[in-house]
Amino acid sequence: MTTSENIIDFYQRVFRESNYPIGSSPEQISHFNLFSREHCPLKSPYNRKDYFKISLMIGQGQLHYGDQWIPIDRPALVFSSPLVPYSWETDNPDQKGWFCLFTQKFIQEDKHYNHNILESHFFNPSGSPVYFLTNEQVHLFDHIFQRMNTELRSDFSFKYEIIRNQLQLLVLETLKLAPNEGISPYQNANQRISHLFLELLERQFPIDTENLLRFKNATDYAQQLNIHVNSLNRALKQNTGKTTQELIALRITQEAKALLHHSSWNINEIAYALGFEEPANFSNYFKKHAGVPPLAFRNKPV
DSSP, X not given: OOOEEOHHHHHHHHTOOSSOSOXXXXXXXXXXXXXXXXXXXXXXXXXXESSEEXXXXXXXXXXXXXXXXXEEOSOEEEEEOTTSOEEEEOSOOOOEEEEEEEOHXXXXXXXXXXXXXXXXXXXXTTSOSEEEOOHXXXXXXXXXXXXXXXXXXSOOTTHHHHHHHHHHHHHHHHHTSOOOTTSOOOSSHHHHHHHHHHHHHHTTOSOOSSSOXXXXXXXXXXXXXXXXXXXXXXXXXXXXXXXXXXXXXXXXXXXXXXXXXXXXXXXXXXXXXXXXXXXXXXXXXXHHHHSSOHHHHHHSOO
């Protein structure tokens, strides 16, 4: 099951600091920061982050994004959002460029909040996260990051307003770039949505005492993928022939069968781990999808 990293986790992992930034909880933090990539770790954990990130990558490596590996062999802009798990791996220490990370609250604190940043297709699971750059474009985006870095280190009272404007400029300049060919293995957005759903579904398993089922219905998954539940159903029906709820039920039933046959958990423990508040509800659910009650299935020879 994929874990999720918040802002505080990031500082503890990269800088071994636990007291920065300050906030009552990670979800309530309004935060922006910017770093040089010259001293970045060569490998980051594959998980979802609870913050947005934009990177100007100069160096070679591989981006593991959702269910695909994207080779980065030339300068690129990379957009990362909380919706898709990702990681970065390289064995080449010669890494340059910048990356900035920021929370949703940081953007929305702007009284003139512009939806172009968070709602741009760069942060959408069905969009491309990588945009390769020419030397001229590298110079342009490097200048934007340097401007944000200068403002961030200044004492100007309205420096974050300037930084938000620079983020907006970065997004608008990226809109001018043509989508890169050969990055996505999918023929259309519905196919990509289907793959991202199946990736998110599969990464909830296997279930154990610490990793209980988090997303239990179609609405949960649609919210995680930032799309309407009808769009998710339509994409899955077109690509798999099944609805979202049917696919969820198949996977939960498969996991329940594995736990019944291969674990010592009792029926109540299995029901709770799979998101059922009442064991009776789990028993009815399992019988509906497996054809027999849980106990009868457990007692049946493998």
